[in-house]
Amino acid sequence: MNRKADVVVVGGTPSGVACAVRCSREGLHVVLVSFTSRLGGIMSSGLGVTDNVYAGFRAPIYEAFVRHVREYYRSVYGEESKQYQACYAKGKLHVEPHVAERVFTDLVHAEPRISTLYRYYPVSVERSGRRLSAVTLQSFDDGSLIRLEADAFVDASYEGDLAAESGAEMRTGREGRNAYGEPHAGKLFVFPGGGPISPDAVDGLLDLRTISDSGQRIFADPSGEGDDAFQAYNFRVILTCNPDNRVYPDRPETYDRNLYLGIVKKPEEHDDSTFPLRSHLLLSDGSWSLRSHLPNEKLTWNDPLLLGANLEYPTANWARREEIVRKHKDFALGMLYFLQHDVAVRPEVRLEALRWGLPKDEFADNGHFPYEILVREGRRLVGRYVFTEHDALQAPGIQRALIHADSVGIADWPVSSHDCTADRRSGSLNDGVLNLTDITRASQIPYRVLLPKDTDNLLVTVCLSCSHMGWGTLRLEPVFIQLGESAAFAVSLAAELGTTPGKLDANRLVRKLADNRVMVSLFQDFDLSAGQGWEPAVQYFGTKGFFDAYEAKPEALLDWYTARIWAKALGHLAAGDLSPLETADKMAKERSRRAAEPEPVSGNEFFQIVKYELSKHGIEGLRWPLETEPEEAITQGNACLMLYRLCGGR
Template sequence: MTIDAAEELSIGQSRNVDLVVYGSTPGGVVCAVRAAREGLQVELISPNQHPGGMISNGLSTMDTLYNGSRSPLYDEFRESIYDYYRKKYGTDSPQFAATNPGYPKTRYEANVAELLFKQLLEREPNINVSMNWIPEQVDREKRLVQSVTFRHRQLKETKTLFAPYWVDCSYEADLSALARVPYRVGREARSEFQEPHAGITYVRERDWPPADGNDRKWQLARDLELVRYDKWYELIPGASTGEADGAVQAYNMRAIITRDPGNRVPIPKPTNYQSEMFTEFGFGDPDKPGLSMPNQKFGLNHPKLVGRQTPYVEGDWQARIEVINQHVDATLGLLYYRQHDPAVPEIIREGWLAYGLPKDEFPDNAHMPYEIYARETRRIKGRQVFTEHDAQLHPELDRAPIHTDSIGATEWFLDSHACTPRRVADSEQEGKVMMKNETFPGQISYKTLLPEELDNLLVPVCLSSSHVGWGTIRLEPTWMTVCEAAALAIVQANEKDIQPANIDVDQLVRQLADRRFLITFFNDIEDHPQADWYPAVQYLGTQGYFGTYNARPTEAMTAPLAKSWLRRLKAHLREPTFSPSQAAQEVLKAERIDGAEISSKAFIDMLSEILDQHPDRKSNVESVFLELAISPEKTLSRGDAARLIYALSNPSEE
């Protein structure tokens, strides 16, 4: 990695590279690193001075409900967190224990996360990193971005980059907007995608467990091998009109505090402090001030200035800085209020006085995060839209709708923080949606990354989704997976000298499966990422071979299910554009039929009959059996059946 020194740049300097990645978010970093490792010359441009996005800016935790592998670079980065604390403090240290090893929600310090992102970049000689630059002008010719001129935020110098491929991994999608990519801001009406939770909504929390929480959907949700929350919210009828609205969900600073006396800076009194501004936020609990992390630090997720966030979305950087400063003042003001205001009980004030800002976090920014948690900004209009329905049960399946071009899986619950401060009766603030125990893991279509009328730009962060659908996508582990997949799409395009919009998506999905990306969620695969059946199960999960969230790869294949899978294979070979969700309905029916176990030999015979009609496919069934080390005489497992179909359905190399 090399880092541009702005002082060395001349106005109008230009450079040619293979790929430009805009945004040093966690997704932007892994996108650049993956492309560089595959041999591309990459320019990583960031509007900020520090890499790592929110993971380096106080998020403090991996927001995921899933503890398994997701994608190579996400897994590598997550493991590097554990390695850092293990090596520096020891396996038996409180610091290592505070990272939550073995639990989905890995914890870390912001400065450590930034260090690890920098190290990830520094190991790649094919990456040039330019910090503090923003796009100023896009030269677009018909369906292609030709070049982009960037301006330094402080020095007012410019440089122009030319590249055949572009990826916008920023939180704000500024490059996409300058390229005239259509986008959405705010909330669609309920009628646009027929989403029950769209538009203006009011919810209230119900008692746990809800009295009607024992139906099929409820049981399937509670059976998911994910972190489950004992919470339940309901829409308030009448008040929830579903009308469209331009407000996005609330932001806040993910500030960090510490009670380590040797690393503590007193909370300053903000300019124009007015105590009455903070009474609505309450006194808090100094014994549980926020998310815990190593070295006696805690991450805050409040206050949220509901209603002050929307000007950030399409504002220039000066307007955005004003929004950021309002949130900084509010965060410091709330802490100061809890430590000093007479309205706060003395014992609580004393508890809060033990905390200060950490000296070793954000030292060049008065120990406050560099970036605001902009949970939602623009969302591009792509060639497919991820909606609430993509994270709900398909009406005829025991899983969400299936996409043959899935490049990543969602698992977080559909949620939105409040969008406006309005309330009715016993409601939460307007716009809040928390669909815990109502959300199901979904699949993200590659087409959601593709703008409608641009062929060489991918947008894997502000991808194409509805406001409600956005709730299950907007997490860093999901973005890191999708952004790494986007890099591999660019690599394929470069190898074939075509545009990312025109790649062989099936080839991409197979490559992701082979590299053990999580592109299909199952309940029973988390501990087996290196199993020989894992790539096959992942791929077939995008093709309609499973009607539930249970892959059951080690169980015996039954005759009814074998016949159903082979009918699906036959249809797939005949017409690759089949509906996978429709196909999975037949599979689900077969899974519910008791049937005799079948041998590998019987499966061979059925496979041969199908594949003999397709000379363009690998039809040497016997050799594939030998290659996969499957004994013809033994009972066939579902995992081995998946391996066979995966291998034999792959188009022959030309």
């Protein structure tokens, strides 16, 4: 069977849904391909929480998802209900899987230009030079084939199979420290608190702190070598303590209690240092801990991690992947059975564990067990830019992370990692566990990480171009949803201009995103939901180095020092040789030199400086672009708006 579309989106993940919905709203005909019979990926399979630090408006489709989830709980249970109060707190969404699936499905079904294929996966592609011309899909159910032709393709899957089939360079595992000069690359051991450290962990120790009040010390393996390890997988099992909604699963046929004995031992009782288990439900004293609460007396269980069992998954065929998934499923159900029934578990813990079971109203056609495993880290594209740890740390000389002129989104979660191997040093956590809360900065994500080197009409929104350490801040669904929408804007803009996404002028794309309230620069002193007229301009110039910190101060009056730097920077932007980092560095140095607040600038004075700088590059005949009076002092927000209107599509 042959079909045609404007764009094919592979992956029914939240990123794929966001991409398809935005493409449709931009007038494009879309085929959305889901590997499963559901939409929503891991959000519909138990993740339950949108992990994010930034709580403000970041992109329209993401905000629509949050809004629809909240409206569901409000309309079904009432505004004063526990369910409505529990679904959203401190900027984080807490959502039951069936609700997430419903919202994602409704978003797709509301778009008449989206056609959805369920339970298909890519098996081959056709190329013409630097473009993909078609992809052939195979059914998981009957093996039938469908050939899809399109002008553009998006790989929004957790596996990255379309990108791999296209010939894009892909990578798994951890880079060595020398690959990108990342201080935390390679094998790494965290020592929680201020406890003793074994003698072999003296050299290379880094003094950092965690998200809690207790300190952490980090030992980076002296070899600095990379390996094939990456973050362990698990199912985000949903549990409920509601007796009317609770069902206990049967003991798995493969159950072996010896696999779980380590989680009830104290660290000093282990006979070696490589026991691969830990349980988020058991504290060090053996007591019970509940985390990640969801509405309706549910929680999402982030255990168990079966270290090393996932290494084949990213590049395996689907038959082998399904074997790996079954092993993880049996392991998860076996751990739950162990905690509930084994005599090695303290009686009070067993009693508490028996309060929890699988919910009858989730995954009813799958034994009340999640449909998808959490592919916490898999293939990573090696694209036109590799996002590394450095991109998420404070850039030299300024008070924010590295600035990218082609930013298409933001990452705000700390650089972090779950267990990668079962190796330990005495007193440490498993190798790879990390949370760099204190040194991570909200970062800009460059468009180039979505683009393979040798293909111009393929974008990759989940298996991004990044290092293992860079992945540590990018790996969250809010980021994937935003990048899915940004990719859709890139596809639609390329179609409008008669080009391909890989040849698109990134400057025009950033303007398109800013105009449509897609966050490309994070600032802590305003929220995009306010709808101020200067917001797109401030967002845009945040990618050009006009701000050296996370405050835009849009209501502050423009001063002479800033006016001169911005005017010269606009001239460089017009000439095509602007360096955002150099511009931000000038702003930082100028700020440090000031002995007192400089005099404010009137709108007309700033306009004259700008006209002079642009005249150097042959740009003449400019007219006053604002609705304010020229002789009035101009705010920084309106100054950005002036420049934004004057530079147009340049």
